[in-house]
Amino acid sequence: MTWFDDPAATADRLRHVGYLADPGTATTAYLADALEKPLLVEGPAGVGKTELAKAVSRATGAELVRLQCYEGLDEARALYEWNYKKQLLRIQASGADRTWAETHDDVFTEEFLLTRPLLTAIRREQPTVLLVDEVDKTDVEVEGLLLEVLSDFQVTIPELGTVAAIRRPYVVLTSNASRELSEALKRRCLYLHLDYPDADRELEIVTQQVPDIERRVAGRLVDVIGRLRDLDLKKAPSIAESVDWARTLVALQIGTLDEVAIASTLGAVLKHSSDQERAVKELGLAP
Amino acid sequence: MSTLVARHIDFLEALRGAGLPVSLAEDLDAVAALSVLPWHDRATVRAGYAATLVKRQSQRPTFDALFDLYFPRLVGRGASPQGDDEAGDDEAGDDDADGGPVVRDDGRALRDLRERLEAALSAGDQAALADLAVEAVDRFGALPGRAPGLSSWSAYTALRRVDPTELTDRIVAALLGTGRTAPEARRAAGRRVGEFTRLAEDDARRRIAEEKGPGHVADVAVRPTIDRLDFTAARRADLEEMRREIYPLARRLATRLTQERHARRRGPLDVRRTVRASLSTGGVPLVTHHRPRRPRRTELVVLCDVSGSVASFAQFTLLLVFALREQFTKVRAFTFVDDVHEVTHHFRPGADPVDTMADLAASTAHAALWGRTSYGRALTAFAERHGDAVGPKTSLLVLGDARSNYSDLAEERLRALVGAARHAWWLNPEHPRHWDTGDSAASRYAAIVPMVECRNLAQLGEFVHDLV
Secondary structure (H helix, E strand, C coil), X not given: CCCCCCHHHHHHHHHHCCCCCCHHHHHHHHHHHHCCCCEEEECCCCCCHHHHHHHHHHHHCCEEEEEECCCCCCHHHHCEEECHHHHHHHHHHCCXXXXXXXXXXXXXXXXXXXXXXXXXXXXXCCCEEEEEECHHHCCHHHHHHHHHHHHHCEEEECCCEEEECCCCCEEEEXXXXXXXXXXXXXXXXXXXXCCCCCHHHHHHHHHHHCCCCCHHHHHHHHHHHHHHHHCCCCCCXXXXXXXXXXXXXXXXXXXXXXXXXXXXXXXXXXXXXXXXXXXXXXXXXXX | CHHHHXXXXXXXXXXXXXXXXXXXXXXXXXXXXXXHCCCCCHHHHHHHHHHHHCCCHHHHHXXXXXXXXXXXXXXXXXXXXXXXXHHHHHHHHHHHHHCCCCCCCCHHHHHHHHHHHHHHXXXXXXXXXXXXXXXXXXXXXXXXXXXXXXCCECXXXXXXXXXXXXXXXXXXXXXXXXXXXXXXXXXXXXXXXXXXXXXXHHHHHHHHHHHHCHHHHHHHHCCCCHHHCCCCCCCHHHHHHHHHHHHHHHHHHHHHHHHHHHHCCEEEECHHHXXXXXXXXXXXXXXXXXXXXXXXXXXXXXXXXXXXXXXXXXXXXXXXXXXCHHHCCEEEEEEECCCEEECHHHCXXXXXXXXXXXXXXXXXXXXXXXCXXXXXXXXXXXXXHHHHHCCCCEEEEEECCCECCCCCCCHHHHHHHHHHCCEEEEEECCCHHHCCCCCECHHHHHCCCCEEECCCHHHHHHHHHHHC
16 A cells, blocks of 8 residues: 655645644554554544545545444445345346246346445455544444454455455544444554644644635634633534634634624534533623 | 663553553554654654554553653753853752762752743743753752662652742733633643643653663552542642543443443333234244333432542532433432532533532532531431432432541431432442541441442442443
8 A cells, every 4th residue: 555655744745635634643644554554533523533534535546435334334334235126126037937046146246236335445446545434333243343344354245255455445433432442443453532733733724724814813713712622611612613713704704803703703613502601701701 | 672672562561550451463563663663753653652552542641651751852861951151050060969969959040940930831832841840850859869769859849949839820910911811811820830740740750760760660650540540649630630521421421321221122022912923923923022111210319428538529429420410310419518408409401510510619618517527417417308308219329438527427317318218329439448447437337338439530430330
């Protein structure tokens, strides 16, 4: 695989496609490539976990295959499924003069296989980034399935035999840590905890994502966001929300982020009424 | 090369000793990672180790502390950032170190350091703080002339001389100038001073490790992760961090509970309905029918000692219980020292945890009539005034260290309450080896109520999970 040369080059290439990685993130992203190991990314919502996978795919020109996890996700949705309706049609259409063995061989072929994200990623011959999003939302059984796929990069389909990866995909798993993942899964992955960025990096991100915002306003915005994260809030503002806020300010053509402006646009950043009350009180804003 | 491998193995051993489950596979991953990484940058090496060895964010501080011990930032005094005019003094000091007393530490040096420290703290300059911490330990933390085998560096001594907390007011003033509000500035100042304290402690650890080997220091001086840290041993900064952990912990617990409930959704087999349904398939029970599970939720009554010795433990437990209040039908909470006071009304849905904590702290005043903990008097008052709160559907939870100042224990009252409740537990924040020492009546109460040791967030989380 090896797309990246070293951590610094990784950071550069990610920067080129609009993802500002700190040194730790760049090193880990590079290692995932160099060691051909899946990368498990944890951290609060909205700090750019999914975005990292997308950025890797953009930077390397690889296709992104995404498996969105949810409660009740099963093998048929994650791996593969037989297209029963089409098989039934074939059996009916082939007429009564064929033996069962012929028909059987006929209906369990590639043509009737519906590949789902995991199998798709393994079978692809072109470079691939496999994103397994919010893996903590799944049931424990799916984790077992992932173990098999991620350690050997192969899947056994009873009727077709074992499908092994022609070229290993770059795998990113994301999790909000709402459930502890199993030790076995963690052992197979590299681990990266993404957290809120420091003020300088956040300023860079905001100005890069929202080029129209004035530098001075952006600086003030990042400062306020930092102060908000210091408060005990139910949901601290994420990077995504700072960017949203910057867009809001641009759209409303607010040139100075004074207390009135903060108070009137706070809804773009804080999504709990108790959080808003707290911010108004602690930052000394006009109610 | 062999020394490098040895150090790597030692480092891994230390991590395992500190409770990180580092497997052989991860060990090999780490080696593979190091072989493809450039070695000249310490941050890269650290990131490589962290990516392969640490699989849980709560272990990160422990990992960082040990990494700093085994792969130190500086060796010896390093390139101490000191002005040219002082270079002469330092030389003299070093020369003296072999024989006579060290004179690096004088009033002028202290004043100078404190001035630079104040500037760095006001500006929040991390790099300068790290250098200043090294310098502070170097100048004021030396304990020369101690017997062999004793540590010759002390962060405590250095911090007492430099006294960064005393600078807090001036930092607050500086921060107020940048447009922060007063409570905000106070919090930020407190955090920065705490950060400096931590840096100085790290550096003292590093120096001791240089003298005595990192393994020794790793065994005695690395603090446990935040969820394993004793409530009673926690410092202010730790308490702050623990409080931030409460809501994520409650959310994780709730997720786990829903999933477990989901898995056990099917009730016992309903034989009558299954047989009845099997008639249509010729007596073969193709479909089994189950009785639906009756949702059963417990009412919870929490009786909580809020006297000084256990106050922080009580607050955590109350906060966690209330964060999980959807899991119970009804929760009532009472605090006591020697009198009982109901605090249920402080826990409004969606209330702010900071305000709640403040309200709870204020309510301590109502719970104390004479100011000395008396379990007997509190239990009597509870049984008389709020006895109706405990019924056959109630789980009763008593929180406290059972230290009752040698007063009457009112065991009969408690026995009656426990008898009236469906379940009852006593959570004790002390290590079992301290039970029954001094004025602790732990075993006398334990004879009436099952007593559970609950000293840190991890144990608390487990207990609440089992309770629900």
